[in-house]
Amino acid sequence: MNFAEIKKILKCKKVGIAGCGGLGSNCAVALARIGIGKLVIVDFDVIEKSNLNRQHYYTNQLGQKKVFTLEENIFFINPHVKIEPHDVKLGPKEVVSIFKKCDVIIEAFDLAEMKQMIIETVMTELPDIPLIVGMGMAGYGDNESIKMEQHGNLFICGDMKTAIAEDIPPLAPRVGIVAHMQANKALEILLKNTKNENHTKQS
């Protein structure tokens, strides 16, 4: 498939992104660059200086709401992408109401509790929508450990072992790898089940 054909398919697709931090902002930007039709982005937080070591924001945006600032940054990258921003803290009810019409959902939280919440909610309430989560990306190096696992409609990207800690911070390179793995898997899922199936293979 050439890029024009890819863009034509993506134009009709809608991706939900839960969290606009290190995983969410970078994953959203990657999908926006290649011409995703619509992004449903959700976050309640504001941009802090400590976020800039990995999140797609600028120094003049400190203190602003992540979700509206990401909308603005994406506009300057690709103004054709429709953005549906939600400035809310996600719970099970909001996950269902906000993401139920999405073709794919990206989990991009930092807290383990929130990861558990969205996995359990999507698995029970929206089982037909593929969910791509990031699990284990703190620290640096150890490229070989970063991988993807599939359990039905749940896709897990990361090293599945390294949690953040005082001396194991989340940093742009590894967080970016996992964010882009999530975007790459989303792209593969979105281009599958289309007429041009010859290039994709079942994982």
Next chain:
Amino acid sequence: MKITLNNREENIERDLITIQELIEYKNFTFKLLVTKINDRLIKKDERKTANIKDGDKVVVLHMISGG
């Protein structure tokens, strides 16, 4: 009995085991988990009573912070 644990075949030296016992048996020490038996989600409070039988497909996922 033989089960599939996280997409891998696994031999468990028991005839019947709950998912909570399996977590202890495997020394899974992470606090936050998502558990499934045969694609059915098993919530935390059900783990002590949810039995795993021979041939079952079990998923135990560790929730890891960072993002």
